[in-house]
Amino acid sequence: MSLLLIAEHDNSKLKVFTLNTINAASKIDGDIHVLVAGSGCENVSKEVAAVPLVKKVLLCDSPNYKDYLPENLAPLVTKLAEKYDQIVASANTFGKNFMPRVAAALDVSQVSDVTKINSADTFVRPIYAGNAFATVKSNDKKKCITIRPTSFDPAPKTGGSAQIEKVEAVAVPNNSKFIKREETKSDRPELGTARVVISGGRGMESADNFKLITAIADKLNAAVGASRAAVDAGYISNDHQVGQTGKVVVPDLYIAVGISGAIQHLAGMKESKIIVAINKDGEAPIFSIADYGLEADLFKALPEFLAELNKLNTIQK
Amino acid sequence: MKILVAVKRVIDYNVQIRVKEDGSGVHTDNVKMSTNPPDDNAVEEAVKLKESGKVKEVVAITIGEEKAQETVRKALAVGADRGIHVKADSYIEPLGVAKILKKVVEKEKPDMVFLGKQAIDDDCNQTGQMLAAMLNWPQGTFSSKVNLKDKVIEIVREIDEGLETIEINLPAVVTCDLRLNEPRYASLPNIMKAKKKPMEQMVAKDLGVDLTNRIQQLKVEEPPKRKGGIKVSSVAELVSKLKNEAKVI
Numbered sequence A: 001m002s003l004l005l006i007a008e009h010d011n012s013k014l015k016v017f018t019l020n021t022i023n024a025a026s027k028i029d030g031d032i033h034v035l036v037a038g039s040g041c042e043n044v045s046k047e048v049a050a051v052p053l054v055k056k057v058l059l060c061d062s063p064n065y066k067d068y069l070p071e072n073l074a075p076l077v078t079k080l081a082e083k084y085d086q087i088v089a090s091a092n093t094f095g096k097n098f099m100p101r102v103a104a105a106l107d108v109s110q111v112s113d114v115t116k117i118n119s120a121d122t123f124v125r126p127i128y129a130g131n132a133f134a135t136v137k138s139n140d141k142k143k144c145i146t147i148r149p150t151s152f153d154p155a156p157k158t159g160g161s162a163q164i165e166k167v168e169a170v171a172v173p174n175n176s177k178f179i180k181r182e183e184t185k186s187d188r189p190e191l192g193t194a195r196v197v198i199s200g201g202r203g204m205e206s207a208d209n210f211k212l213i214t215a216i217a218d219k220l221n222a223a224v225g226a227s228r229a230a231v232d233a234g235y236i237s238n239d240h241q242v243g244q245t246g247k248v249v250v251p252d253l254y255i256a257v258g259i260s261g262a263i264q265h266l267a268g269m270k271e272s273k274i275i276v277a278i279n280k281d282g283e284a285p286i287f288s289i290a291d292y293g294l295e296a297d298l299f300k301a302l303p304e305f306l307a308e309l310n311k312l313n314t315i316q317k
Numbered sequence B: 001m002k003i004l005v006a007v008k009r010v011i012d013y014n015v016q017i018r019v020k021e022d023g024s025g026v027h028t029d030n031v032k033m034s035t036n037p038p039d040d041n042a043v044e045e046a047v048k049l050k051e052s053g054k055v056k057e058v059v060a061i062t063i064g065e066e067k068a069q070e071t072v073r074k075a076l077a078v079g080a081d082r083g084i085h086v087k088a089d090s091y092i093e094p095l096g097v098a099k100i101l102k103k104v105v106e107k108e109k110p111d112m113v114f115l116g117k118q119a120i121d122d123d124c125n126q127t128g129q130m131l132a133a134m135l136n137w138p139q140g141t142f143s144s145k146v147n148l149k150d151k152v153i154e155i156v157r158e159i160d161e162g163l164e165t166i167e168i169n170l171p172a173v174v175t176c177d178l179r180l181n182e183p184r185y186a187s188l189p190n191i192m193k194a195k196k197k198p199m200e201q202m203v204a205k206d207l208g209v210d211l212t213n214r215i216q217q218l219k220v221e222e223p224p225k226r227k228g229g230i231k232v233s234s235v236a237e238l239v240s241k242l243k244n245e246a247k248v249i
Helices: A016-024 A042-049 A070-083 A095-104 A210-220 A227-230 A299-311 B038-051 B066-077 B094-108 B127-135 B188-194 B234-246
Strands: A002-004 A032-038 A055-062 A084-090 A111-114 A122-127 A132-138 A143-147 A163-166 A174-183 A197-199 A223-226 A253-257 A274-279 A294-295 B001-008 B009-011 B034-037 B057-064 B082-087 B110-117 B139-148 B152-159 B160-169 B172-177 B199-201 B215-221 B231-232
Touching: A002 A016, A002 A070, A002 A095, A002 B231, A016 A084, A016 A143, A016 B139, A032 A042, A032 A070, A042 A055, A042 A163, A042 B066, A070 B139, A084 A095, A084 A174, A084 B234, A095 A143, A095 B094, A095 B110, A095 B127, A095 B139, A095 B152, A111 A122, A122 B188, A174 B034, A197 A210, A210 A223, A210 A253, A210 A299, A223 A227, A274 A299, A274 B234, A294 B234, A299 B234, B001 B009, B001 B038, B009 B066, B034 B066, B038 B057, B038 B066, B038 B172, B057 B066, B066 B082, B066 B188, B094 B127, B110 B127, B127 B139, B127 B172, B127 B188, B152 B172, B152 B234, B231 B234
Parallel strands: A002 A032, A002 A084, A032 A055, A055 A163, A084 A143, A111 A143, A197 A223, A197 A253, A253 A274, A274 A294, A294 B231, B001 B057, B001 B110, B057 B082, B082 B199, B110 B172, B139 B172
Antiparallel strands: A122 A132, A132 B215, A174 B160, B009 B034, B139 B152, B152 B160
């Protein structure tokens, strides 16, 4: 049989993480069918059809699915699931919201947040905020699986030409209503997907001093993060928080400034490819996981850092 | 109105967990345990709604071994009215937990069920959504603001892109984010008083639901150790390494 993957999109464009999830799914089953459910989302279905790993696209275009309300989306996925062995989505707030409803309706125990696929029924997933990894085997006949997108590379976007099949909407319960979505507006890249993240901790000492961080962020086209201590101290709003209770980030470059490296913060950034720590306390735990550590007073080091960056002819964006 | 609030006993969030040498799990003996952090937010919000007069009764429930009762006692000490302890001696997956909660909901008939958005031990993030689906109720997950109106509840949810506002009909399931509120501490007199509040006991396997676990845990391992790198002596050296060695800028 085949695998059903639920695409995440905003009705006009596919969300990039879906490509990572498609790549992961291809390691479970090669016959990938992708559901694009939304309203006026035909362009998204074409985008998905061009992904070479996708064998078929199911397009369900109905006002019922415009705002991805899980009460509406789950019954559609549950009905389509009859024909599939595996139901897969990204383990972000989109997939986390509706997938357990599908699993419950199918009487299946969901495997959440998969970071590695060993075989069609055996997976690795983080537990205790990534402080341990469990290898688990699902004994359910049908499987509901959510994938941590940042653990997989994105699937190539173009070259395919999968068939697009229209599917009918199903009845909705009419018990929930979408009001609005306020996307965090920033000229900088989103924390969760940025190639470079620079974060400040309690060592920043004030909200005003975060200017030193943002100046470098602008130069590197980086997202700005923070430790929980900096958020709790009121230096920066909580949507910047990186860590167990904030966002988990996996950038190519993570720069931790004035952050000691509490377990709770490390859980959110230790998978980053390159980690830089700038801290005046040479004994700070952050140095034990940093690829490059600079023991220095950040108030001197950050302006110098910016000056050195300004000297470079080119900077990767 | 009545709220059922579910709490789970987990390894305290400040404890550095240790993986067992044989890969069978993590050490829990002599380890500090406490209520799952976002479950404290769920209790706090339920108690605040009671204090506002909109809600009459708050019932706290936990599922687990004898000691799991401590989490219900803590909820009672900050303002829940009575407790339910569903005794279970072994691990039950979120699917089974949701089935137990559904049984209790059918008996207690609350207008809302509050839970933490995720447990910090198994990190599944499923129970609330599964319960909502089984009851055919709407859900407000990752809630950072709730506004209880007459027959609906308006919820602001923390999503990857920012914030989302929804309005869902009652009865409903609400899963709580850490940003929802600041949980209070129980005062000593209230902790004493909580000991006298009623605690109903049930046994999970007597509830007539299928609790067979479907997922086999084959092994638990420590994450790959990240090797510390080098210390650089100056900002100029740092920038040069990032540019020429790591090639990330």
